[in-house]
Amino acid sequence: xxxxxxxxxxxxxxLELIEKALREKQRQLTAxxxxxxxxxxxxxxxxxxxxxxxxxxxxxxxxxxxxxYIGG
Numbered sequence: 001x002x003x004x005x006x007x008x009x010x011x012x013x014x015l016e017l018i019e020k021a022l023r024e025k026q027r028q029l030t031a032x033x034x035x036x037x038x039x040x041x042x043x044x045x046x047x048x049x050x051x052x053x054x055x056x057x058x059x060x061x062x063x064x065x066x067x068x069y070i071g072g
Contacts, residue, residue, distance in 0.1 A: 015055065022052050 010018075029045045063069050 019052060019055060022048050026052075 026045060026048050029048070033042055033045065
């Protein structure tokens with residue numbers, strides 16, 4: 001059985017595209033689950049939300065090293 005590749009080389013633009021696609025899927029699933037009470041879209045929606053969270057937590061955000069950081 002082949003092993004999974006644990007390292008990926010994706011550009012920030014590629015990651016942004018993946019995030020946009022996941023958010024669009026979330027919108028579709030939210031609209032679908034509002035129409036009917038099916039548990040399947042809710043499970044997929046939860047997994048999509050968790051995946052977006054993991055992607056967000058792996059980002060390295062810019063903080064200036066020479067100036068004071070002013071958060072917003």
